[in-house]
Amino acid sequence: MKKYVFKFNEGSASMKNLLGGKGANLAEMMHIGLPVPPGFTVTTEACTRYYEEGKKIAEEILQQVFDALEDLEEMTGKKFGSPDNPLLVSVRSGAPISMPGMMDTILNLGLNDITVEGLARSTNNKRFAYDCYRRFIQMFGDVVLNVEHEKFEHIISTVKEKRGVTYDTELTAEDWQEVIKNYKGLVEEHTGRQFPQDPREQLVMAIEAVFRSWNNQRAIVYRKINKIPDDLGTAVNVQTMVFGNMGEDSGTGVAFTRNPSTGEKAIYGEFLLNAQGEDVVAGIRTPQNIKQLESLMPDVYRQLVDVCNLLEKHYKDMQDIEFTVEKGKLYILQTRSGKRTAAAAVKIAVDMVKEGLITKEEAILRVSPEHVVSLLHRRIDPEAEIEVIAKGLPASPGAAWGHVVFSPDEAETLGQQGENVILVRTETTPDDIHGIVMAQGVLTSRGGMTSHAAVVARGMGKPCVCGCEAISIDYENEEFRVAGLVVKKGDIISIDGSTGQVILGKVPLIDPELSPEFRELLQWADEFRKLSVRANADTPQDAKLARDFGAEGIGLCRTEHMFMGQDRLPVVQEMIMAETREEREKALAKLLDFQRQDFEGILEAMQDLPVTIRLLDPPLHEFLPDEDELKEEIAELKAKGDMENLEKKQEMLKRVKALKEFNPMLGLRGCRLGILYPEIYEMQVRAIFQAACNLAKKGIRTIPEVEIPLVSNVNELKLLRELVENIASQVISEEGVKVEYSIGTMIEIPRACVTADEIAEYADFFSFGTNDLTQTTYGFSRDDAEAKFLPEYVDKKILPENPFIVLDRKGVGSLMKTAVSLARNVKEKLTVGICGEHGGEPSSIEFCHEIGLDYVSCSPYRVPIARLAAAHATLKEKKNC
């Protein structure tokens, strides 16, 4: 006969699938000799069978339950339904995978009109007994009989009012009796039958209710979100009641074996004297710090500390323990791994290695890379109360506060005076860069995750909330409106670029921490990971930061951001407006000086490490003003009669119109620009090699890697490789020093993936640009998709997640795999990396490891995460082997 019921002493921690997490841990604790009130577990298989047999509990199972119940009676010397010394039990759900709060608990089961009197007598506490009974009816009524919780509360309120009292504790035994009478009336009215008095019937109904709760709406949704299979089923734990509410020598509480907030190795938690578990949750009385238990009940405290130590050693992890003290005796009701903050997770993992509890590998796997993201940006103090007034796209992580300004010029002026400002714009353009530089953060009402503001802010590591359509900006009156609220220039707001929240007023911020323990953990991660980690950085500052965070090179240096500086943009526009090649070359000569300085700075900061420099990528119209703005300016100039500037602007408008594209994302950009206007790329390559040569003369070794973007056909690379080689050897021979360099390409177009064998012949390295590759593989314009249909796609589960955040392994990933295998077939040692935003996302990093990439490159702030995730990938693979 199959065993559907396990006494606690028959199970163990390894039986989670059968007994559920709670049941398995109760069994385990019993084995190691902890004071666990006895009980038994009805298995998940019983739950599954319950559903298979049309929501009926088989006789066979009931028999096993009653047999276990008899054992329990024997063990405790109490009897179920006994008028003298009644056995009372709790009935609790416990699934194999923790689903906190998803299912329900019933305490004090076994009470009825008769046993309640026995309880009163045996405890010599009538008030306690009737309080227990009314709690039971209430919980049972709610969970098993579906009577609205509110209606019970209403009955208590009525009685309290009648008595003229405020707190439950002020009610007497007689008051509770009146409450109970009314409760029973409520149940009868609601269910059409009397409240069940037979304890066995109560037990069966409760077990069934737990089984049913597996398929309540909350549980179904929770499983869907957390991808928990629907057919696991839940176990049911039936445990002898112990009472923390039997007087001042009793109590109940929760203890963490270490501080879940900081990770400090010291018992942490809280308790309430003379209380049952729900009282802690109800928040009517304020619990006391667990430390105070030491003076109140020194023995119990010492025991508890011992239990904590024992459980931690046993489970090799920080534990979250529920305990009850009944008349000076300690009982442990539950233990589980404790939830903790990212900082605590890091500290506990590192400490435990030093304590010899776990290995470095285990420590690394204990810290989730996604979890530590929060440690790498300024963030809003989680304790703070905040007033969220709107939500946009979380475009660049981190939090900031500042005075609202609507013009980049003003942002610059105030910023230079040391004021905190948040720049608020409908969208930003290259003209706004000087303002963004001096602002604490950026808020826009239009544009997606790849809008100008988002890209620039991420590049600078500045918080940014984009596409916050709820706010409507009125530049003229210098204010924005949101949900009836008017926020004026100078008002203080805060933004959280990690969540997209816009908050009224100044919020307290916590600085990013790279604690000593975190650094140590990352060093261990470095010992295991196979993937190298680089950073995407466009400035010497970012490069230095990345290096400090452990970057082993720059995987993507975007040269276009250098074109957007306030001193450069007019020259760039001059170049674009040039009518002849000569005019264009004159402007380019000026840009050459700027670019040489840029590259010297970055290459010097990354001395001895590779720096991948991507040649100009965006379409030229991105450097020109917006068409509508220009039209307005022209109208103004006309009104003023400023003929000279008018003509200039009209010329510019003409060019803006000529450069306009239907689908700029698929237009004249990337290497297509380099092929149509070779002089631009020539200038950039000259600047790179002049910079490298200048540094070489100072004894600084640099490793520039010139990268050609948007290649779809080998001939593009072939042609441009020749151009780069020509200029490089020209500059190197002019300067008379040696420079190590290589030439490679972005792989960001499906065609490049499927013809990677051809392309590899002309490339020293590949770098997957998975932002564009995701756009083209899906046929999604990111800006449009995220604004118009991606949210609905994720909602409707058409897509499991936003593929711009988590790499789509089946589609984009399959093309990447094809590319790697085609390319390595012709060039075994080809260096292959990734520099799309996925390079900093843990699940995507795991995939990159699996397909054998050499490195990932991500924003400087994500470098620690990538180091950790890369180690995870190696260790997980090892585990699966």
Next chain:
Amino acid sequence: MKKYVFKFNEGSASMKNLLGGKGANLAEMMHIGLPVPPGFTVTTEACTRYYEEGKKIAEEILQQVFDALEDLEEMTGKKFGSPDNPLLVSVRSGAPISMPGMMDTILNLGLNDITVEGLARSTNNKRFAYDCYRRFIQMFGDVVLNVEHEKFEHIISTVKEKRGVTYDTELTAEDWQEVIKNYKGLVEEHTGRQFPQDPREQLVMAIEAVFRSWNNQRAIVYRKINKIPDDLGTAVNVQTMVFGNMGEDSGTGVAFTRNPSTGEKAIYGEFLLNAQGEDVVAGIRTPQNIKQLESLMPDVYRQLVDVCNLLEKHYKDMQDIEFTVEKGKLYILQTRSGKRTAAAAVKIAVDMVKEGLITKEEAILRVSPEHVVSLLHRRIDPEAEIEVIAKGLPASPGAAWGHVVFSPDEAETLGQQGENVILVRTETTPDDIHGIVMAQGVLTSRGGMTSHAAVVARGMGKPCVCGCEAISIDYENEEFRVAGLVVKKGDIISIDGSTGQVILGKVPLIDPELSPEFRELLQWADEFRKLSVRANADTPQDAKLARDFGAEGIGLCRTEHMFMGQDRLPVVQEMIMAETREEREKALAKLLDFQRQDFEGILEAMQDLPVTIRLLDPPLHEFLPDEDELKEEIAELKAKGDMENLEKKQEMLKRVKALKEFNPMLGLRGCRLGILYPEIYEMQVRAIFQAACNLAKKGIRTIPEVEIPLVSNVNELKLLRELVENIASQVISEEGVKVEYSIGTMIEIPRACVTADEIAEYADFFSFGTNDLTQTTYGFSRDDAEAKFLPEYVDKKILPENPFIVLDRKGVGSLMKTAVSLARNVKEKLTVGICGEHGGEPSSIEFCHEIGLDYVSCSPYRVPIARLAAAHATLKEKKNC
């Protein structure tokens, strides 16, 4: 010892690689007993060796040349360099693959100051002899010694002037002697040495010059364009001279064995009495029709006809023959397959099958599918003289003439009055459809091959020239300017949508012909081809036309064009402007009636054949007016104070702005629309099935295939398949009749290709949309690419051709292959077709055959081409097996 020289009687037609085309054919003709002047061929291997040995002719080879020369002397009884009876030869190049005009010819070689007198004596014609000599010096000087041709002509002109005569024929022997003297002076001055008098030296120099000509600029470029390998080399033919310029019993000419223009089986060609070959080309005298030879030289004519018959039977193809008559004796100097018009190609191929000369397979392969394109549209009479004033993109083939109009309303009005009009617009929008319908053709100054005008015109089979940026339109003054010319409303222009030409005035047009022979050839093609051929058609008219041209179904019926009719567009806009689902459904109910009629028409026209109907694909903003236009309208309404319309337009502007996208091609369109607004697709599906049921009730069998566009993820198809199935079974059960139908998807996104196994599970058929697939695979927006960089890419040979015209096998094709194999792995019998424009392009059709597609679908006008191309693909494959 290797044989480098073959006498004509030693070779054969099969030795083209070694002897070149001309040499092999001369040998062949000698074998079959035709009167070929004797000679020999120096092989292509000699040419290769010449280059291998640093541009030197090996002694061994020269020895073989001189041996062959001795044989020739023996055979002719003449002697090289003999003062009495000198042997004269022609030296001509002849590569294995014909490169017409790429290399040069030298006649009369062997003449010098002494042999010329011998020639004068032996022919008793001093003038003739000196004429020959001066011709020889001139050709030899030009081809071998690099003396400018012009300088020789100048000498003749000077002498003619001195003599006061106009024509060469008026010059006497003495005049030629003076010319020769001056020629020799010119040569000496130019080369620093005297004109070579030794005939053997002349011969060696001439052979070397032919070898060198293999690598002259013209030849290199020609080989590159025509993809001829550079290492083939050329052969050299040395042939005894015969003279057509020895009097009125001599002559020279060209004969085709059939009429190369019509294909009529009758000798065709022209000749000149008393002339050498160059005289025909020079165009100084007008040649006579070959028929006249019958009366002038009946014997020769009869011989020539015999030769023609013999050669045609021998080569089994129409021949282009060069002949010379020397003193009444016919000589054949060359034969080759004759070039012919498409109409002639068809007629000749079919006739030859009937004559038993060739098989049906051979006949099919003789007619190039690309070649017959010209037969399927109205075209400009190739004989006409035309004045091209501008060139745009050849957006929709065919030619038309008409009065210029600038407004669609006017086009409609005049068109209804029976006037021919050409609608000239900067670009067209859905608002213009009624004008396009009534116009003969459309000319736009903006937009690419997929612009609205282009797509609509191609759909209607109307000529269209797009993106003709040279013309600048002035709507206000109703005129356009181009290169200084002003064309006013009402002026007549012609356009050729096959070439992009815009022509001033009315040109004579030739109607498309599907001659009886063509129909017969296509029927034979149908016997062999494996690919089925369908048409892309959106109207009953197109469907009928396609059926007449042999379409076996509709592969793509675009429902959006039905939304653009003048009566529908306001309803569509009403639907888009709807604020609530109810409002939208009200508008949709009206559209339902329109769509049902549309589908009834098409399904009835295609009775018993499958009709693939694609649900709505373009983004909704395509149905709203242009933003700038709306703004203007609003300004006008404001000025007028028309508040009611003002508000409406302002609402519309708001919606236009809200629907605006950064990259519409990758935005909210295709099935994404169907998922966000299921009610639109529901209406369309309902219309399809109501139409099918209505026809079923009349006993008309229809086979609708519902097609979901732009799927990138299986879940999109899964969801929409359910929607289609629900509506279909609902309608079918309401109507109570049976309808065979299927549900499938476009494959037009790279991700769909690499996840085709998943997608196939929910699809009854796939149809490759290679227009979009090419855009996403390359990351090219077609409109932008064709306007901004594709032409330069093709020019610079970065791409072999425009991938939107010829399918890119290596990239797009590889994804198609992946898709087919993944899909057929899970669903062996899945129907797979193609409906992109490539479906009508022969090389792409061949590829579709190779990867095992079931059908191609193309514009009705391309159906015959596709039938032929599909047969070609099968027959070529058979050949290669």
